[in-house]
Amino acid sequence: MSLDNIRESVQNISEAIASVVGVDVTVVDDILKRVAGTGSYKKCIGENISFNSAFGDVLKTGKSLIIEEPRKHEVCLRCEVRGSCIEFAEVCCPIILEKEVVGVIGLIAFDEEKRDKILENKDNLMNFLGRMADLVASKLLESKNTKEIELLAKKLEIVIDCVDKGIVLVDNEGNILMENKNAIDIFGLKGLKGKKIQSIIGKSQYDNIIKNGSKLSNIEFSYKDKKNQIRGFFDASPIEIDNKSIGVVFVFSKISDVLSIVNRVSTGTITTSFEEIIGTSSILDETKKKAKKASISSSTVMIQGESGTGKELFARAIHFSSSRSKGPFIALNCSAIPEHLLESELFGYEEGAFTGAKRGGKEGKFLLASTGTLFLDEIGDMPLHLQTKLLRVLQEGMIEKIGGKSPIPIDIRIIAATNKDLEQMVDEKEFRDDLFYRINVIPLQIPSLRERKEDIIILVDYLIKKCNKKLGKDVKGVSDEGMKALLNYSWPGNVRELENSIEYAVNMSSSSVITLQSLPKRILKNDYSSLDDKGIINLQELEKREIIKTIKYCKENNISLKEGATFLGIGKATLYRKIKEYNIEIRSENL
Numbered sequence: 249m250s251l252d253n254i255r256e257s258v259q260n261i262s263e264a265i266a267s268v269v270g271v272d273v274t275v276v277d278d279i280l281k282r283v284a285g286t287g288s289y290k291k292c293i294g295e296n297i298s299f300n301s302a303f304g305d306v307l308k309t310g311k312s313l314i315i316e317e318p319r320k321h322e323v324c325l326r327c328e329v330r331g332s333c334i335e336f337a338e339v340c341c342p343i344i345l346e347k348e349v350v351g352v353i354g355l356i357a358f359d360e361e362k363r364d365k366i367l368e369n370k371d372n373l374m375n376f377l378g379r380m381a382d383l384v385a386s387k388l389l390e391s392k393n394t395k396e397i398e399l400l401a402k403k404l405e406i407v408i409d410c411v412d413k414g415i416v417l418v419d420n421e422g423n424i425l426m427e428n429k430n431a432i433d434i435f436g437l438k439g440l441k442g443k444k445i446q447s448i449i450g451k452s453q454y455d456n457i458i459k460n461g462s463k464l465s466n467i468e469f470s471y472k473d474k475k476n477q478i479r480g481f482f483d484a485s486p487i488e489i490d491n492k493s494i495g496v497v498f499v500f501s502k503i504s505d506v507l508s509i510v511n512r513v514s515t516g517t518i519t520t521s522f523e524e525i526i527g528t529s530s531i532l533d534e535t536k537k538k539a540k541k542a543s544i545s546s547s548t549v550m551i552q553g554e555s556g557t558g559k560e561l562f563a564r565a566i567h568f569s570s571s572r573s574k575g576p577f578i579a580l581n582c583s584a585i586p587e588h589l590l591e592s593e594l595f596g597y598e599e600g601a602f603t604g605a606k607r608g609g610k611e612g613k614f615l616l617a618s619t620g621t622l623f624l625d626e627i628g629d630m631p632l633h634l635q636t637k638l639l640r641v642l643q644e645g646m647i648e649k650i651g652g653k654s655p656i657p658i659d660i661r662i663i664a665a666t667n668k669d670l671e672q673m674v675d676e677k678e679f680r681d682d683l684f685y686r687i688n689v690i691p692l693q694i695p696s697l698r699e700r701k702e703d704i705i706i707l708v709d710y711l712i713k714k715c716n717k718k719l720g721k722d723v724k725g726v727s728d729e730g731m732k733a734l735l736n737y738s739w740p741g742n743v744r745e746l747e748n749s750i751e752y753a754v755n756m757s758s759s760s761v762i763t764l765q766s767l768p769k770r771i772l773k774n775d776y777s778s779l780d781d782k783g784i785i786n787l788q789e790l791e792k793r794e795i796i797k798t799i800k801y802c803k804e805n806n807i808s809l810k811e812g813a814t815f816l817g818i819g820k821a822t823l824y825r826k827i828k829e830y831n832i833e834i835r836s837e838n839l
């Protein structure tokens with residue numbers, strides 16, 4: 249920053265000096281540009297003076313100078329404009345700021361009388377001019393500091409606006425003094441103007457912060473303006489300067505932003521496309537075409553199919569091809585969660601809603617899936633009282649947390665799935681008919697692997713490559729005999745079972761080809777004794793026998809049923825459900 253930037257102040261000082269002393273004044277900056285001047289030099293402001301002049305000399309040496317006889321003084325001898333010089337005498341003083349000469353101030357006599365005035369008083373005037381030089385320097389420093397503060401404030405504003413949270417500064421009374429762009433995005437401009445923070449976080453909460461003077465983090469808030477209900481979390485940091493509280497800084501996050509981070513971390517960013525659904529059979533092709541159409545729509549999809557057929561895979565592909573793909577895909581297996589916990593998993597609860605409720609409450613899957621898709625797997629296992637609540641949610645588009653005081657609007661798409669015959673369940677009054685019709689808007693039947701045996705070859709190839717990658721192996725394929733066995737097997741656990749069998753075989757195989765011997769024993773021991781006269785085995789009978797076989801194997805080999813379930817290509821919960829369904833007595837001596 250140069251004296252040129254504070255021309256107006258320097259000119260004012262110069263005029264004041266001129267009127268007090270009765271001699272004209274001029275000031276030049278660090279490049280010898282005249283920034284102020286009285287008398288004959290007033291009209292020359294903005295012009296540059298010679299570097300070889302007396303002013304140039306003072307700028308170079310940093311020493312004061314008195315020229316009693318201009319044009320004859322040794323300094324003047326070098327000056328190229330000496331011939332046209334109109335001065336009779338001058339006193340020049342350097343203006344020094346932070347040890348640097350930033351300009352020169354001078355008293356100039358333009359006639360004999362002023363010359364005498366200067367020479368009679370030269371010591372006093374030199375002293376006075378030195379003080380005036382300090383005054384000009386302090387003006388420059390002040391202006392420099394103000395500029396720096398302005399710059400710092402601007403930088404801070406830019407940094408604060410870059411923070412993707414709402415920052416609000418309030419005074420001790422809670423009056424909002426400052427907010428960043430994100431705070432305006434969260435609450436709206438009108439939401440903050442002239443407001444007190446107490447209207448957002450509550451009076452008692454604010455009084456506590458002020459009273460205790462300690463930092464708070466992740467406190468939930470819910471604020472309702474004229475149109476919207478805004479929910480989220482805030483941190484509060486009281487600010488103290490010189491041991492005196494001057495206010496509080498609040499940092500707000502919207503619940504939707506917090507949830508999207510939670511979803512990113514918990515569900516990852518892995519997407520699923522229809523290309524990942526392997527198979528070229530016409531029945532699978534038709535199913536994929538229908539699913540693609542479903543992905544364009546926002547209607548509820550009901551996926552039916554046996555266990556392990558790829559229902560979740562289809563649900564994911566529909567979500568990630570839909571307009572909601574940027575939102576989360578949240579899956580909830582209704583049969584895997586104990587009945588009494590299912591409601592809180594779905595709806596969430598407020599702090600203190602019941603004994604044992606977690607501090608801060610819990611977000612349910614309905615809210616976690618906001619702007620995305622909620623996949624309700626095994627919906628046939630949802631208890632009747634929850635079916636009623638789910639129907640209400642679908643009809644009203646609102647949920648109420650357990651222990652919650654007001655309904656919260658939700659924005660989700662539901663994809664449900666089951667391996668049960670829901671229509672039969674409706675007939676038997678085990679599933680609500682109104683809910684069934686509400687969710688069965690786009691029904692999608694996923695074919696079992698038995699119905700598309702031609703896909704086994706391509707799936708095996710795909711799964712071997714997948715396992716090679718996972719296990720660092722280099723298996724090239726399956727022997728003819730091995731493939732025959734795979735094609736002959738009934739695959740009650742569908743693609744999941746095939747997936748597990750291939751992983752087992754890739755692990756067991758000692759050559760680059762999977763032989764019959766490296767396949768799981770149950771595939772080799774495919775029992776055809778219960779074929780009917782058409783050569784077909786009753787599937788339920790087959791399933792029951794495979795389950796009994798697995799339980800026996802687990803007992804004999806001291807293996808958990810959880811691991812046994814993976815042999816069948818199903819989850820633990822599904823295995824227990826089937827054991828119950830087929831009335832298999834696990835503790836029986838015969839097993």
Ligand SMILES: Nc1ncnc2c1ncn2[C@@H]1O[C@H](COP(=O)(O)OP(=O)(O)OP(=O)(O)O)[C@@H](O)[C@H]1O
Nearest residue numbers: 524525526554555556557558559560561667743744
């Ligand atoms: N067509 C397919 N192509 C590739 N992989 C598949 C296919 N179908 C299923 N899978 C794989 O099989 C496994 C089981 O699939 P998924 O979990 O989607 O089945 P599901 O029908 O939802 O099972 P469940 O009824 O037990 O919940 C997954 O690892 C999935 O990636």
